[in-house]
Amino acid sequence: xxxxxxxxxxxxxxxxxxxxxxxxxxxxxxxxxxxxxxxxxxxxxxxxxxxxxxxxxxxxxxxxxxxxxxxxxxxxxxxxxxxxxxxxxxxxxxxxxxxxxxxxxxxxxxxxxxxxxxxxxxxxxxxxxxxxxxxxxxxxxxxxxxxxxxxxxxxxxxxxxxxxxxxxxxxxxxxxxxxxxxxxxxxxxxxxxxxxxxxxxxxxxxxxxxxxxxxxxxxxxxxxxxxxxxxxxxxxxxxxxxxxxxxxxxxxxxxxxxxxxxxxxxxxxxxxxxxxxxxxxxxxxxxxxxxxxxxxxxxxxxxxxxxxxxxxxxxxxxxxxxxxxxxxxxxxxxxxxxxxxxxxxxxxxxxxxxxxxxxxxxxxxxxxxxxxxxxxxxxxxxxxxxxxxxxxxxxxxxxxxxxxxxxxxxxxxxxxxxxxxxxxxxxxxxxxxxxxxxxxxxxxxxxxxxxxxxxxxxxxxxxxxxxxxxxxxxxxxxxxxxxxxxxxxxxxxxxxxxxxxxxxxxxxxxxxxxxxxxxxxxxxxxxxxxxxxxxxxxxxxxxxxxxxxxxxxxxxxxxxxxxxxxxxxxxxxxxxxxxxxxxxxxxxxxxxxxxxxxxxxxxxxxxxxxxxxxxxxxxxxxxxxxxxxxxxxxxxxxxxxxxxxxxxxxxxxxxxxxxxxxxxxxxx
Numbered sequence: 001x002x003x004x005x006x007x008x009x010x011x012x013x014x015x016x017x018x019x020x021x022x023x024x025x026x027x028x029x030x031x032x033x034x035x036x037x038x039x040x041x042x043x044x045x046x047x048x049x050x051x052x053x054x055x056x057x058x059x060x061x062x063x064x065x066x067x068x069x070x071x072x073x074x075x076x077x078x079x080x081x082x083x084x085x086x087x088x089x090x091x092x093x094x095x096x097x098x099x100x101x102x103x104x105x106x107x108x109x110x111x112x113x114x115x116x117x118x119x120x121x122x123x124x125x126x127x128x129x130x131x132x133x134x135x136x137x138x139x140x141x142x143x144x145x146x147x148x149x150x151x152x153x154x155x156x157x158x159x160x161x162x163x164x165x166x167x168x169x170x171x172x173x174x175x176x177x178x179x180x181x182x183x184x185x186x187x188x189x190x191x192x193x194x195x196x197x198x199x200x201x202x203x204x205x206x207x208x209x210x211x212x213x214x215x216x217x218x219x220x221x222x223x224x225x226x227x228x229x230x231x232x233x234x235x236x237x238x239x240x241x242x243x244x245x246x247x248x249x250x251x252x253x254x255x256x257x258x259x260x261x262x263x264x265x266x267x268x269x270x271x272x273x274x275x276x277x278x279x280x281x282x283x284x285x286x287x288x289x290x291x292x293x294x295x296x297x298x299x300x301x302x303x304x305x306x307x308x309x310x311x312x313x314x315x316x317x318x319x320x321x322x323x324x325x326x327x328x329x330x331x332x333x334x335x336x337x338x339x340x341x342x343x344x345x346x347x348x349x350x351x352x353x354x355x356x357x358x359x360x361x362x363x364x365x366x367x368x369x370x371x372x373x374x375x376x377x378x379x380x381x382x383x384x385x386x387x388x389x390x391x392x393x394x395x396x397x398x399x400x401x402x403x404x405x406x407x408x409x410x411x412x413x414x415x416x417x418x419x420x421x422x423x424x425x426x427x428x429x430x431x432x433x434x435x436x437x438x439x440x441x442x443x444x445x446x447x448x449x450x451x452x453x454x455x456x457x458x459x460x461x462x463x464x465x466x467x468x469x470x471x472x473x474x475x476x477x478x479x480x481x482x483x484x485x486x487x488x489x490x491x492x493x494x495x496x497x498x499x500x501x502x503x504x505x506x507x508x509x510x511x512x513x514x515x516x517x518x519x520x521x522x523x524x525x526x527x528x529x530x531x532x533x534x535x536x537x538x539x540x541x542x543x544x545x546x547x548x549x550x551x552x553x554x555x556x557x558x559x560x561x562x563x564x565x566x567x568x569x570x571x572x573x574x575x576x577x578x579x580x581x582x583x584x585x586x587x588x589x590x591x592x593x594x595x596x597x598x599x600x601x602x603x604x605x606x607x608x609x610x611x612x613x614x615x616x617x618x619x620x621x622x623x624x625x626x627x628x629x630x631x632x633x634x635x636x637x638x639x640x641x642x643x644x645x646x647x648x649x650x651x652x653x654x655x656x657x658x659x660x661x662x663x664x665x666x667x668x
Contacts (some may be wrong), residue, residue, distance in 0.1 A: 023120030179238015186231030236272030294334030301327025438556020467662030
């Protein structure tokens with residue numbers, strides 16, 4: 001094994017080692033030992049990823065097996081790595097964001113009794129995601145896929161004494177199982193029809209399978225590639241929280257803020273986007289699958305953004321923002337602009353991590369208060385948190401020169417140029433979503449950091465004594481203050497790429513960065529047209545100032561300013577006037593209610609019916625108690641003849657002899 005291959009192994013194994021030490025070390029290593037083990041593991045992984053990144057940029061691509069798990073006939077099930085430009089981009093983003101979250105966790109979870117357990121989980125989460133992105137075959141991909149699902153279950157329900165946390169992690173687990181069922185069907189179809197689970201071998205055979213059909217319903221042939229791609233995308237719908245499998249993501253806010261940032265920014269939810277990009281040689285062979293991806297992404301991008309506008313929980317606003325941004329990435333994939341989807345994945349990882357970790361900083365300062373109605377005026381108390389979150393909001397809204405502008409604008413352009421059926425609908429959705437994105441991003445900033453201080457008024461309601469500034473005197477309300485450096489430093493480190501990551505657009509999108517890692521069919525020429533129109537970062541920003549998306553985003557921000565700074569009395573009036581529309585958004589279109597009634601209620605009713613009929617009536621009533629009753633009845637009958645009286649025995653014997661003689665004479 002070469003030194004570079006050893007370095008490949010080090011990337012996932014270092015966080016795994018950190019997780020094992022933090023999780024099993026107990027009192028021997030203590031709290032400090034746990035966080036040092038986990039952080040050191042992820043730091044080693046990040047540095048190794050950077051080294052591998054530069055090695056790949058020098059043209060050294062690797063695709064090979066590391067370990068054969070089992071062999072069944074001609075099929076080998078292996079652990080292997082595919083290290084190309086798509087992989088290394090994900091490796092660097094995942095390890096960097098994860099490292100920042102690990103450092104931030106020291107401050108955020110300082111007083112939590114589950115401190116060591118939390119570090120073990122997040123390091124294990126990083127290991128799982130790295131195994132997923134580095135895979136060169138579907139077996140390892142599925143292992144990483146399920147592992148991130150399992151660890152997310154543990155993390156969302158980290159505070160397991162809260163009923164809401166247990167409900168949320170069970171919901172996440174079950175919804176992901178729905179998507180994973182489709183994903184497993186897709187992998188099963190690949191193994192059945194291609195005879196291998198190795199990416200390279202499947203991609204090499206795929207062009208010859210374009211016309212192949214299968215009959216799921218007898219007499220109705222379907223194109224094999226379409227069925228495989230749609231099944232794989234159903235898996236992505238679960239992991240990347242696309243409509244209608246989006247319902248688990250907002251509830252994942254029940255976990256501690258660092259894991260909200262890790263799930264939403266760099267790991268789990270981006271797994272689906274990465275997987276579809278990796279499978280571009282398959283998806284390019286199915287227009288039906290691409291149309292399906294476009295429409296689902298468009299619906300998610302717009303309709304989930306609308307819900308963010310009516311949320312008051314600061315973390316839930318950002319959660320619905322994540323849903324919307326994932327919709328944008330999905331739309332890019334459907335428009336065959338895989339590189340644009342991956343570019344937005346990268347920029348989004350930075351600015352979304354900033355927003356979540358900034359929200360966590362606010363939550364710490366306000367003693368775990370998450371309701372924005374009990375915030376306001378925080379910018380003078382928390383200048384670093386405010387500035388970094390403002391950068392995150394500007395990037396999220398897609399305003400130049402911030403990172404989100406370049407990736408979001410490129411998605412809109414790619415969808416506009418796409419000829420795939422459904423592209424027109426998707427374009428309208430993402431364009432409308434730009435306005436809503438500007439609105440909810442700045443609604444959060446203005447609501448939490450500007451205006452009057454509502455946290456003091458909130459505490460006044462609890463009868464706390466006030467000083468001359470209107471704040472609590474004594475031990476009542478503590479004036480919010482900036483978080484410690486261990487919290488603010490990761491915010492600053494993530495804010496820098498939230499500004500500058502977009503400036504790499506020339507290299508990533510139009511400089512042939514992805515090379516052969518992504519395949520685009522000749523008939524999908526949108527990216528080629530965009531390359532011809534690109535004339536540099538400055539030119540793109542200047543052109544952006546005249547484009548519709550920029551003015552839509554600006555209009556959204558201006559609307560937020562008017563509603564929450566100029567006329568803070570208006571939102572309440574608008575909510576009242578909107579009536580049923582606000583109710584629909586507050587009810588999240590009724591998905592949760594329907595799922596609770598139909599799926600959860602149906603499962604409970606089915607379980608109750610099976611218990612009453614199957615368990616109580618059939619098993620207990622008929623089999624167990626019924627058998628006992630039959631034995632008892634026979635015993636009672638026999639008891640009649642076992643009375644102890646000689647005359648009864650003699651009489652019985654005479655009747656017995658009489659019956660035997662009768663039978664004997666009948667047959668004689």
